[in-house]
Amino acid sequence: MNKKAVVLLSGGLDSTTVLYHALEKGYSCSCLLFDYGQRHRKELKSAVRIAKKNRCEYRIVKIKLPWSESSLTDAQQVLPADLKITARSAGRKTTSLPSTYVPGRNTIFLAFALSYSETIRAGTIFIGANAVDYSGYPDCRPDYYIAWNRLLKSLGAKIKIQAPLIRLDKAGIVKLGSRLGIPFELTWSCYKGGRRPCGVCDSCRFRQKGFREAGLSGK
Amino acid sequence: MNKKAVVLLSGGLDSTTVLYHALEKGYSCSCLLFDYGQRHRKELKSAVRIAKKNRCEYRIVKIKLPWSESSLTDAQQVLPADLKITARSAGRKTTSLPSTYVPGRNTIFLAFALSYSETIRAGTIFIGANAVDYSGYPDCRPDYYIAWNRLLKSLGAKIKIQAPLIRLDKAGIVKLGSRLGIPFELTWSCYKGGRRPCGVCDSCRFRQKGFREAGLSGK
Numbered sequence: 280m281n282k283k284a285v286v287l288l289s290g291g292l293d294s295t296t297v298l299y300h301a302l303e304k305g306y307s308c309s310c311l312l313f314d315y316g317q318r319h320r321k322e323l324k325s326a327v328r329i330a331k332k333n334r335c336e337y338r339i340v341k342i343k344l345p346w347s348e349s350s351l352t353d354a355q356q357v358l359p360a361d362l363k364i365t366a367r368s369a370g371r372k373t374t375s376l377p378s379t380y381v382p383g384r385n386t387i388f389l390a391f392a393l394s395y396s397e398t399i400r401a402g403t404i405f406i407g408a409n410a411v412d413y414s415g416y417p418d419c420r421p422d423y424y425i426a427w428n429r430l431l432k433s434l435g436a437k438i439k440i441q442a443p444l445i446r447l448d449k450a451g452i453v454k455l456g457s458r459l460g461i462p463f464e465l466t467w468s469c470y471k472g473g474r475r476p477c478g479v480c481d482s483c484r485f486r487q488k489g490f491r492e493a494g495l496s497g498k
Numbered sequence: 499m500n501k502k503a504v505v506l507l508s509g510g511l512d513s514t515t516v517l518y519h520a521l522e523k524g525y526s527c528s529c530l531l532f533d534y535g536q537r538h539r540k541e542l543k544s545a546v547r548i549a550k551k552n553r554c555e556y557r558i559v560k561i562k563l564p565w566s567e568s569s570l571t572d573a574q575q576v577l578p579a580d581l582k583i584t585a586r587s588a589g590r591k592t593t594s595l596p597s598t599y600v601p602g603r604n605t606i607f608l609a610f611a612l613s614y615s616e617t618i619r620a621g622t623i624f625i626g627a628n629a630v631d632y633s634g635y636p637d638c639r640p641d642y643y644i645a646w647n648r649l650l651k652s653l654g655a656k657i658k659i660q661a662p663l664i665r666l667d668k669a670g671i672v673k674l675g676s677r678l679g680i681p682f683e684l685t686w687s688c689y690k691g692g693r694r695p696c697g698v699c700d701s702c703r704f705r706q707k708g709f710r711e712a713g714l715s716g717k
Contacts, residue, residue, distance in 0.1 A: 338564040338565060339564065340562075340563070340564060341562065342561075343559075343560065344559070344610075344613060345557040345558065345559060346557065346613070346614055346617045346618070381613075382612070382613040382614075382616035382617050383609055383610070383612040383613030383616060384613070386609040386612055386613070386649075386653075387606070387609040387610060387613060389609070390602055390605040390606040390608070390609035391563075391602070391606060393601070393602040393605055394563060394565070394600075394601040394602030394603070394605070394606060395565055395601075397601035397602060398565045398601050399565070417652075417653045417654050417655075418653060420652070422652040423649070423652045423653060425652070426645070426648045426649040426651070426652035427649060429645045429648060429649075430605075430642070430645040430646060430648075430649050432645070433636075433639070433641040433642045433644070433645040434605075434636045434637060434642060435636050436636075
């Protein structure tokens with residue numbers, strides 16, 4: 280069995296947990312990082328540190344979209360901080376997307392992961408998507424990953440995507456991460472790039488909620 | 499009906515024919531061009547000229563893969579020029595790919611096209627892929643586009659991919675292009691970037707074959 284994998288690593292809680300999960304399962308992991316004009320570089324720096332800590336090879340793909348309407352890449356926009364409103368849409372097909380949705384983002388990331396996997400002959404792509412405590416992005420739902428695996432099959436590619444967190448809530452992810460010994464202190468979830476997490480944005484709130492419900496102190 | 503479309507335009511015979519086809523069908527077309535480290539800039543210049551000639555909006559996405567093993571992006575490699583060998587694999591699932599295959603290329607292109615379409619609210623993505631006279635790339639086959647449309651559906655995106663040339667041979671494409679009045683002299687197919695097409699590479703040979711079989715003089 281091909282135990283070579285490409286892991287999409289953002290430096291956040293979810294993708295770091297996935298990396299440690301893949302390593303525990305015995306995969307040799309190459310990490311794929313994206314520099315896509317995020318509001319800050321903290322996330323990317325975290326990802327590099329985490330890859331290096333595990334002596335994983337990593338590649339950074341620089342993406343510049345000549346169009347953009349997301350608040351994650353556009354410093355002019357206000358970030359969403361109302362967990363109730365955005366969380367309500369989780370798990371359902373949404374018509375109104377949160378402003379942090381980068382059009383086609385996971386599709387672009389996975390397309391590059393396919394290219395990288397074909398090049399290094401990896402058999403698995405790991406991604407930290409989850410469809411429970413998230414902001415309602417359509418590219419975090421199980422159906423999307425089923426469709427991706429069909430696309431890969433249509434190409435004759437011997438590559439499968441695994442999204443091991445897809446049905447876990449944040450508390451479940453924190454518990455799994457804790458069991459795997461992930462360095463929580465190195466991960467970065469906040470949409471903002473301050474010295475400390477803002478504690479107010481969606482991403483911070485989901486993280487705090489996860490730690491609280493897992494009975495662990497937030498880090 | 500949403501008549502706004504994104505057209506993947508390389509500046510070659512096929513994608514130019516597709517642009518003219520979409521315009522004839524009444525679509526308002528925005529062209530998407532890629533600068534992905536091709537061996538030469540001629541193709542890209544052709545695409546810009548063709549978009550401008552039709553007063554179409556266009557965007558150029560610059561892609562730099564931090565891995566590469568394709569002869570189309572690596573000037574050190576020799577280009578394939580044996581039509582018989584590579585054409586033999588057309589239409590079937592191939593295990594050995596021609597060296598001009600850029601890993602995941604059309605998947606990356608379509609992922610960006612999705613992002614662009616979502617941003618400008620286009621309902622159709624046009625691509626010039628065809629599965630008859632081609633070099634055996636797995637991302638030029640009908641199954642692949644069926645799977646892509648399923649992927650888009652899983653996202654809840656109101657976008658469909660159309661590959662109107664998919665079942666045409668090169669002669670059929672030349673005939674269609676001729677009927678649509680495409681400026682053959684502006685299109686560029688050759689893998690090399692000389693002043694004139696080399697006449698020897700796969701792409702040149704398929705083009706010549708198309709003109710010959712269509713009963714038109716090669717341009």
